[in-house]
Amino acid sequence: MTLPLFLFYLFAVLAVLSALAMVANVRNTVAAAMSLVITMVALAVIYVLLEAHLVAAIQIMVYGGAIVVLFLFVVMLLNLRSDDFPPGRQRLTKAAGALLGVFALAGFLRGYGALPPAPPLPEGFGGYRAVGLALYTDYVLLVEMASLLLTAAIVGALILAKRKIS
């Protein structure tokens, strides 16, 4: 087994286990959020193994560093206790999760071994230059549309959160 393959299996198993820990820790929300961080970081390592370096860095910076910290911030601010969660409501979620798991396993088994070998990567694949060029030449309209949408969302959130704007 080569080193990249070994690292892949190590972090893939870590990602799955920490994702499971997140779901299992439904009553301890801070522990669940910390498990989510581990999942995010493990996924970032897998992106590095796939040569998608920019995506890996952004994965850690945005998801690992910013979004989950915001989750934690809210969870800690609300200070939820385990008895805040009524037990009955989770049955449906569990059933839906199990169903999704079965579908994912079926898809994996169907696709396993049937995939064609990966084509060789173009020069500079996954680096910030290639991604930046693609974003600001081929997809510039979509980028601008997304940024407009985000600006609208920020303004909307501000107006909703602030009762009176002085």
Place this chain on the structure above:
Amino acid sequence: MIVEVLIKSLFILLVVVAAIAPVITWIERKQSAVMQDRIGANRADINGITLLGLLHPLADVIKLLSKEDVVPQGANRVMHLVAPLVAATPAVVAYAVIPFGGVYTFGSHTLSLVAANPDWGLLYIFAIGSLATYGTVMAGWASNNNWSLLGGLRASAQMISYEVTMGLSVVGVFMVFETLKLQDMVVAQDTTFRLLGFTDVLFGFSIPYTDWLRLPAWGVFYQPLGFLMFLTCIMAENKRPPFDLPEGESELIAGYFLEYSGMRFGLFFMSEFIEVVVIAGLVTTLFLGGWAIPWVSTEALIGFVGGAFNEGFGTGIAILLHFATFMLKVVFMIWFQMLIRWSLPRFRYDQLMDLCWKIILPLSIANIFVTGAVILIVRGSA
């Protein structure tokens, strides 16, 4: 290859973590003593030998290691025990991409004095830095103490806010040097530029006899505003005074690490000091020319010394001088951070947030636009 990386990593760990970080605690004590007209740390001694107080770090470590490691009642035991490690690890691993020497060729072998030089070096630092929040937040939450929780909340809000502006304030540097590789950035700074070169662009002629008026091509001269903003933001990330709201002794007792004792408290303490070194190294690399000796480029140095003796000897001298230059700049930045730490009082929380979102954020975006416009004008005329 792997052996080379291991040797470099070991060098960084031994020089930076094991040697500099304890010495910094001594520098901090001595410098604050000088600034406050005191004598400072001079009591720890072995048979009367005090070494100017240099034995205090040793005494600290012995004290911290021999103290009881208390886990408070009602705390989340696992998270309480793990949090100091989570806080200290990012500080140590961030150093991997900071170059401490240049790129040298010995025959067919090329030696680049940096442990890892990925294409996305600076993004790596930001990614690692963004994970540093978790140690404080975990510590604050897991201690089962309201003051700690408030400290953790303050830390998370402060660090998220300043991460945004920290990233935006160095975009100008990427634009000037056109790379994210830290080693390549320093190589680009290992030269000079003409101080009055702007007349070529603006008026189409150069003032005669001013060619000797040159500045080192350092980031701080290209991006002075970016330098100030980046230094402010990264010091706020480190949570030392005047940005120490998460621990604010007068309000939160000790904030997020209130319930820690012994070496686990020591780890929080040490991680702040290791971060001081990382900040000094990073600011040096981005803005102060890293290992580059001002006005003396690597080729000139190797050519001069190598011409007198032989080229291998010249390269060896260059390695030593470059490492010494880098350490000198790092020590200067450490001194500067200590100066700020002992000069300014703590911010109020709303002042902290206003500084980030109302002052630095608009200024950094304006800086990006102005830098882009200037680069376009200069490239267009060249």
